[in-house]
Amino acid sequence: MEEIIEERAPEEQFCNTCHGPLRELKTVERVEICIKPAKIYKRKILSKIYSCVTCEKNGDAPIVSSAKELPLFNGSDASSSLVAYVMAKKFWEKVPIHRLEKKFFYSGVKISRGLISKWIRDATQLYLRGLYDFMQEALLKGEMIPADETKREVLREPGRKAQQSSYMWHYVSGPLEHHPVAL
Numbered sequence: 001m002e003e004i005i006e007e008r009a010p011e012e013q014f015c016n017t018c019h020g021p022l023r024e025l026k027t028v029e030r031v032e033i034c035i036k037p038a039k040i041y042k043r044k045i046l047s048k049i050y051s052c053v054t055c056e057k058n059g060d061a062p063i064v065s066s067a068k069e070l071p072l073f074n075g076s077d078a079s080s081s082l083v084a085y086v087m088a089k090k091f092w093e094k095v096p097i098h099r100l101e102k103k104f105f106y107s108g109v110k111i112s113r114g115l116i117s118k119w120i121r122d123a124t125q126l127y128l129r130g131l132y133d134f135m136q137e138a139l140l141k142g143e144m145i146p147a148d149e150t151k152r153e154v155l156r157e158p159g160r161k162a163q164q165s166s167y168m169w170h171y172v173s174g175p176l177e178h179h180p181v182a183l
Contacts, residue, residue, distance in 0.1 A: 002034075071127075083119050148169065
């Protein structure tokens with residue numbers, strides 16, 4: 001917990017009426033709940049690449065990198081914290097991607113909604129596929145699988161015109177299942 005002590009500066013510890021010295025009577029405490037909005041910043045990571053001096057003389061020098069962590073996606077400037085933030089906003093807080101795009105723009109970072117969507121898709125496919133498969137397996141073990149079909153228009157979908165309808169299905173486990181699943 002952050003603690004702030006509010007007190008008068010020594011030159012202000014005098015009575016406004018008679019200008020006599022003030023003495024401290026007591027300290028009044030109050031607790032506030034505060035929030036620091038997300039801080040967006042760029043981080044430059046410089047990884048040194050090394051080669052063995054001795055092996056170079058023999059013509060067979062191994063190349064060694066000092067990189068501690070790999071990028072989340074090859075060739076992308078997205079950090080794991082940024083993608084986690086975007087996915088939490090999108091799926092937990094139900095913030096539309098166009099609003100996230102505006103939020104980043106007002107914070108001084110231009111990230112298109114197409115790129116945000118790509119990060120979500122790629123992170124889901126690369127890092128959450130195993131979890132999805134496990135949940136799907138659990139769902140299929142249930143006695144009943146309620147489903148909802150939603151019609152969507154998807155732009156630039158391979159092999160389809162932009163005006164054609166696409167469908168999205170949402171599946172949930174039955175009401176009596178011990179471990180509810182929603183896909």
